Amino acid sequence: xPQRRSWGRRLGVLFILLWSLVPxxxxxxxxxxxxxxxxxxxxxxxxxxxxxxxxxxxxxGSGEIPSTIRRSTINIFVECTAAxxxxxxxxxxxxxxxxxxxxxxxxxxxxxVLATMAFPAYTTLIPLYRIMSMFSLVNTYTGIVLVYVSGFxxxxxxxxxxxxxxxxxxxxxxxxxxxAGRMQVLWRIVLPLAWPGVVSTAIxxxxxxxxxxxxxxxxxxxxxxxxxxxxxxxxQGRHTVPFGLLSSAGVFAIAVPAVIAVLLNRYIxxxxxxxSVK
Amino acid sequence: xxxxxxxRNVLLAGALTLVSVVAAGCSGGGGGGSSSASxxxxxxxxxxxxxxxxPPQASLDAFTKSTGITVKWTNLDWDxxxxxxxxxxxxxxxxxxxxDVDWSRVGQLSKLNWFYPMEKYLDTTALASQMxxxxxxxxxxxVIGIPYDASFLVTTVNKKLFDQAGITSMPTTLDQYTADLxxxxxxxxxxxxxxxxxAAAEGLxxxxxxxxxxxxxxxxxxNGKPQFATPDTPGxxxxxxxxxxxxxxxxPPGNINVPDTQAQQTLMAKxxxxxxxxxxxxxxxxxxxxxxxxSVVGQVQYLSTPGVSGAGPxxxxxxxxxxxxxxxxxxxxxxxxEWFTSASNQADxxxxxxxxxxxxxxxxxxxxxxxxxxxxKGKLIGGQQLSDLLKNSAKxxxxxxxxxxxxxxxKSVYTNLHAAATGSMSVADAIKAIASTANELSS
Numbered sequence: 001x002p003q004r005r006s007w008g009r010r011l012g013v014l015f016i017l018l019w020s021l022v023p024x025x026x027x028x029x030x031x032x033x034x035x036x037x038x039x040x041x042x043x044x045x046x047x048x049x050x051x052x053x054x055x056x057x058x059x060x061g062s063g064e065i066p067s068t069i070r071r072s073t074i075n076i077f078v079e080c081t082a083a084x085x086x087x088x089x090x091x092x093x094x095x096x097x098x099x100x101x102x103x104x105x106x107x108x109x110x111x112x113v114l115a116t117m118a119f120p121a122y123t124t125l126i127p128l129y130r131i132m133s134m135f136s137l138v139n140t141y142t143g144i145v146l147v148y149v150s151g152f153x154x155x156x157x158x159x160x161x162x163x164x165x166x167x168x169x170x171x172x173x174x175x176x177x178x179x180a181g182r183m184q185v186l187w188r189i190v191l192p193l194a195w196p197g198v199v200s201t202a203i204x205x206x207x208x209x210x211x212x213x214x215x216x217x218x219x220x221x222x223x224x225x226x227x228x229x230x231x232x233x234x235x236q237g238r239h240t241v242p243f244g245l246l247s248s249a250g251v252f253a254i255a256v257p258a259v260i261a262v263l264l265n266r267y268i269x270x271x272x273x274x275x276s277v278k
Numbered sequence: 279x280x281x282x283x284x285x286r287n288v289l290l291a292g293a294l295t296l297v298s299v300v301a302a303g304c305s306g307g308g309g310g311g312s313s314s315a316s317x318x319x320x321x322x323x324x325x326x327x328x329x330x331x332x333p334p335q336a337s338l339d340a341f342t343k344s345t346g347i348t349v350k351w352t353n354l355d356w357d358x359x360x361x362x363x364x365x366x367x368x369x370x371x372x373x374x375x376x377x378d379v380d381w382s383r384v385g386q387l388s389k390l391n392w393f394y395p396m397e398k399y400l401d402t403t404a405l406a407s408q409m410x411x412x413x414x415x416x417x418x419x420x421v422i423g424i425p426y427d428a429s430f431l432v433t434t435v436n437k438k439l440f441d442q443a444g445i446t447s448m449p450t451t452l453d454q455y456t457a458d459l460x461x462x463x464x465x466x467x468x469x470x471x472x473x474x475x476x477a478a479a480e481g482l483x484x485x486x487x488x489x490x491x492x493x494x495x496x497x498x499x500x501n502g503k504p505q506f507a508t509p510d511t512p513g514x515x516x517x518x519x520x521x522x523x524x525x526x527x528x529x530p531p532g533n534i535n536v537p538d539t540q541a542q543q544t545l546m547a548k549x550x551x552x553x554x555x556x557x558x559x560x561x562x563x564x565x566x567x568x569x570x571x572x573s574v575v576g577q578v579q580y581l582s583t584p585g586v587s588g589a590g591p592x593x594x595x596x597x598x599x600x601x602x603x604x605x606x607x608x609x610x611x612x613x614x615x616e617w618f619t620s621a622s623n624q625a626d627x628x629x630x631x632x633x634x635x636x637x638x639x640x641x642x643x644x645x646x647x648x649x650x651x652x653x654x655k656g657k658l659i660g661g662q663q664l665s666d667l668l669k670n671s672a673k674x675x676x677x678x679x680x681x682x683x684x685x686x687x688x689k690s691v692y693t694n695l696h697a698a699a700t701g702s703m704s705v706a707d708a709i710k711a712i713a714s715t716a717n718e719l720s721s
Binding site: 035036039040041064125126127129130133138214217218221222223230233234235236237240241243 | 331350355357361540570
């Protein structure tokens with residue numbers, strides 16, 4: 001019976017793996033073929049003569065496409081990094097306040113922050129666009145980063161709050177007895193203990209920011225601020241789809257989050273599970 | 279307590295300072311805020327957002343030199359651009375001085391008063407005689423966009439495959455066309471001779487509109503009421519013909535989930551199918567005759583739409599360019615549009631005067647004079663035929679312009695026709711559902 005259950009589990013895992021990885025493999029497979037090979041019948045399940053031609057067209061040279069891709073790669077790093085730093089800093093302060101400081105309406109305020117996660121993000125698109133336009137923040141890094149921060153802050157606060165509530169209060173109290181102020185306690189005692197949670201929050205925020213499309217699409221007007229995700233969509237022609245180029249762009253765009261997910265997955269899992277067991 | 283309040287203030291101040299510093303430091307790119315329109319037409323920079331690569335830099339530089347207007351070009355894919363236009367129109371904010379006006383969106387955009395009437399800046403009456411497709415952009419009596427290239431649905435046939443089946447004269451009626459399809463299949467030239475993209479997407483809707491026109495009908499009347507509800511109507515017969523085609527093995531079964539552009543690239547361009555009834559004008563030159571993406575170079579030609587008793591019309595699906603009401607420099611944008619859509623520039627962009635002036639992806643001018651120049655110089659494959667079709671048989675899908683509820687209607691069309699093709703509902707039920715949607719939306 002246990003053996004049958006074990007086989008069932010293996011089959012389940014295999015199914016989920018295939019379900020998740022086959023599309024990624026197909027993108028990689030397509031990116032390594034020429035246009036003629038891509039549209040040949042029957043389809044090639046393995047590139048017959050692997051070529052980096054699509055990646056070369058995408059990244060190398062002085063043409064419009066490589067130039068746009070390079071600029072949008074810089075943009076996505078700037079926007080994701082800035083959003084991550086600001087979100088983590090603000091979330092740390094907020095989470096600490098909600099976890100440790102006692103003030104009137106704390107619980108209500110905390111749940112109000114969490115409740116904002118229930119709103120579909122797209123309902124805020126037009127109002128945010130108007131606000132950003134009013135403050136001349138459309139097509140600026142500032143506008144995009146601020147929108148990211150407003151979107152990711154509740155989740156980040158929740159994760160860090162969950163993490164901080166698992167830390168022993170006694171250590172902080174000992175620090176206060178020794179004369180440390182709130183900020184010193186936060187900086188010298190809480191943060192070192194909560195570091196894994198902070199790293200988890202940063203990674204999750206960065207990955208979420210990297211995957212954004214609609215908000216940066218609306219809030220950016222040209223390649224001075226367009227992130228990679230938006231620039232890739234622009235590769236599609238009006239009447240033709242450049243499958244090879246789009247696939248190589250997709251592979252390029254998922255490389256960074258894939259590396260982060262593979263190398264730092266224990267932090268991601270840790271962050272998502274924080275507070276689930278006390 | 280004082281300490282606690284102090285700590286809170288420090289936390290708050292720190293957070294706000296950080297946001298401000300990063301906000302100031304992170305500012306990049308151009309401004310894009312609220313606008314107040316200016317009539318300046320020199321010494322200004324306008325933003326042009328279109329779903330296509332820009333004209334050659336030398337051409338844009340020449341425009342700047344002659345007018346003093348600098349053009350900042352934003353190239354976005356069509357879907358993304360429509361999202362941006364919808365967001366900007368809804369939020370009533372500036373995002374470009376000139377942008378795309380798609381034939382299918384004119385009803386919505388006109389209702390939102392989102393584009394300036396072009397007659398305010400250009401002699402649209404004079405343009406109409408040279409631009410047959412301008413009527414697709416005139417909802418409510420105002421022209422809200424100028425077609426910047428010509429696009430209509432046209433039948434394409436792989437002549438070589440037709441020849442192999444022993445078909446010596448090209449079909450001129452739907453009956454002949456259908457008989458030819460059966461002959462190609464029965465002779466084993468190809469297993470599935472006809473390409474219909476049955477994926478639940480816009481391409482299926484436009485295919486049905488074109489087939490309906492070939493059957494001699496229209497989709498909606500002037501009040502938006504359905505003209506296809508009963509079995510004796512052309513729209514109903516067109517749907518039946520399309521669904522019968524896949525059920526009788528004339529269309530590849532896999533086409534159930536294939537959208538239009540993919541089918542053209544992977545089936546028609548590879549000689550897997552012999553004909554596409556509603557293809558894009560220009561595909562012969564831009565796709566089927568391009569060796570890198572096609573194995574049927576020199577084999578595909580345009581065909582006058584096989585109709586009930588002779589040549590039928592060709593439905594127009596052009597893209598235009600218009601000026602949003604929140605444009606910063608509408609007059610300058612109008613000057614650009616006048617330049618961009620002039621016959622001589624269009625001919626240049628399509629390759630009439632050398633590769634240096636070619637605009638990538640541009641193949642068919644919207645001005646007849648541009649098409650004529652290209653044809654006379656032998657730079658347009660099927661040029662004379664395309665010119666004749668554009669001049670004489672290209673008709674708007676909706677005579678009064680697409681209704682404001684077009685996207686919902688189109689969704690009903692492709693969803694139900696797709697379902698009929700899969701066999702999950704009958705043609706009668708599909709048509710009933712589509713007609714019901716049209717009645718609901720138009721009342």
